[in-house]
Amino acid sequence: MQTTIKRGFADTPVGQVHYRYARPAGARKALPLVMFHGSPSSSHSLARQIQYLAQSRTVIAFDTMGQGDSCPPPSSDVTFVDYARFYAEALTSMGSEFECVDLFGTHTGGRIAAELALGFPQRVRKLILDGMRRGPSAFWEEYAASLDFSQFIDEDGTQFYKAWSRLKDSFYFFPAYRRDPAHFRGNPLPNAQELHAYALEVFKGIEWSHVPYRLAVLYPSEERLPKISCPTLVTCAPTDGPFADLEYVAQLVPGAIAKPHPHRAKMDAASDTEIAGLAKMLADWLDRPSVDS
Numbered sequence: 001m002q003t004t005i006k007r008g009f010a011d012t013p014v015g016q017v018h019y020r021y022a023r024p025a026g027a028r029k030a031l032p033l034v035m036f037h038g039s040p041s042s043s044h045s046l047a048r049q050i051q052y053l054a055q056s057r058t059v060i061a062f063d064t065m066g067q068g069d070s071c072p073p074p075s076s077d078v079t080f081v082d083y084a085r086f087y088a089e090a091l092t093s094m095g096s097e098f099e100c101v102d103l104f105g106t107h108t109g110g111r112i113a114a115e116l117a118l119g120f121p122q123r124v125r126k127l128i129l130d131g132m133r134r135g136p137s138a139f140w141e142e143y144a145a146s147l148d149f150s151q152f153i154d155e156d157g158t159q160f161y162k163a164w165s166r167l168k169d170s171f172y173f174f175p176a177y178r179r180d181p182a183h184f185r186g187n188p189l190p191n192a193q194e195l196h197a198y199a200l201e202v203f204k205g206i207e208w209s210h211v212p213y214r215l216a217v218l219y220p221s222e223e224r225l226p227k228i229s230c231p232t233l234v235t236c237a238p239t240d241g242p243f244a245d246l247e248y249v250a251q252l253v254p255g256a257i258a259k260p261h262p263h264r265a266k267m268d269a270a271s272d273t274e275i276a277g278l279a280k281m282l283a284d285w286l287d288r289p290s291v292d293s
Contacts, residue, residue, distance in 0.1 A: 003051045010062075010090035015071030017090050018063040019043060022054035030057035030287065031125055033102045034091065034116075036109025037061065038131065039213035040147075042068025042201040045268060046106075052279035057286075058097070062087060064108060066208030068201055073211055080215050084115035088123065099123065102286050106130035106267065107242075108216035117230050126286055127232045130267075132225075132249045133242040136218045144217040146177055147210040159206050167202055168195075174241065187269065198268075225252040231290050232256040233282075238264045259285075 003024070009016040020043045033053055037045050043061035050059045063070040065078075065086060073082070091098040102125050105113030110129045117124040136144075149166075152159040169176040171187045189195060202209070234250040236243045238260055250258035261267075262281055263274035270278070 003054045005047060005050055005054075011093040012086045012089045014074040014086060015065070017065060017071065017087070018069035019060050019090075020047065020050060021058065021060045022050050023058045024055055028057060030283075031100060031102050032058040032060060032098055033104060033286065034087075034098070034113075035059060035061040036064065036087075036103075036105040036112045037067075038107030038109055039064070039216060040067060040202050040205050040209040041198060042204070044068065044197065044201050048272065048275045049267065049279055052276050053283060056283055057102075060094075060098070062090070064112065064209075064212050066211050067205040069204065072208040076211055078211065078215075080111050080115040080212075080219065081119060083112050083212065083215075084119045087112065087116060088120050091123070100125055102126045102128075104128040104130065104282065107132075108212050111216050111219045112212075114224060114228060117228050117232075118224065121229055124230050126290070127228065127230050128282060128285070129232060129234050129249065129253075131236050131240050131242045132234060133219075133221065133245045134248055135221045135223070140217050143175055144214045146175065147213045147217070149210065150207045153206065160203055163202055163206055164199055167199055190268070221249065221252060225249065226254065228253050228256075233285050234258045235261060235282075237261040237266045237270070239269075240266045257285075 003022045005020050005022045007020050009018055035046050037043050042063045046061045050061055053059045065071060065073045100123050103113040103116060110132045113127060114129060117127045149159055149163050152162050166176050169179060171189050172185060173179050173183045174185050232253045234246060234253065234256050236246045246260060247258050250256040262277045263270055265274060
């Protein structure tokens, strides 16, 4: 795995969006794959997937507006319909190569990818939804209310400590603010370097990341997903929280296929070998003729 990941910015009418990208060596026939990450991180969390998938196709992974190095959204009342339009405009600014693409989205990114497929069906050939849940409930309303760390920004920088503590607790508890035996998950922490890199990406989004994160938590899956018309693969790691909804979500999307990851670990905890296996599964599905998908 020697694919080099580069970085760039694409223009939209509301600002610039940051992306990571990689291309395969030599000729390529596959459509570009556009990837969207989960919250509250950035496309940094998809770096290993980019490297493996880019062995056979051009891969672009955007930072969500308000997270990573992308500009913030133009207001706090944007919707995922707005996000889809912004990223369609970003792809247009990048040239004719990205006129028609395949899409992958995980968690928050899955909702953005779904709305891109809904709003711009002529530009999307295939769609992969990873870690998607059913629609919101009273619990998710409560969870959404816990996500705004912008209120903690102060002259003493306590927002960084609070974000760090919540981030670290998220490996042990779900939700992270319920630190008791009933909500203990016991996942191992990444190594210190990986945790540091993840924390830096989270810190960048303290002011705005709750905006897309809340939209994802409250996304009306039952209303929106049945309107998708392109071939869709619904997937999830068996140890990821939304795994229980895998079959349910696939049934919401007309003609969708449900297929779990070939390994149990979540993507951020999977080994390089496991990530390579997942990338092969996704690439194989993308490369099948649509009638067989």
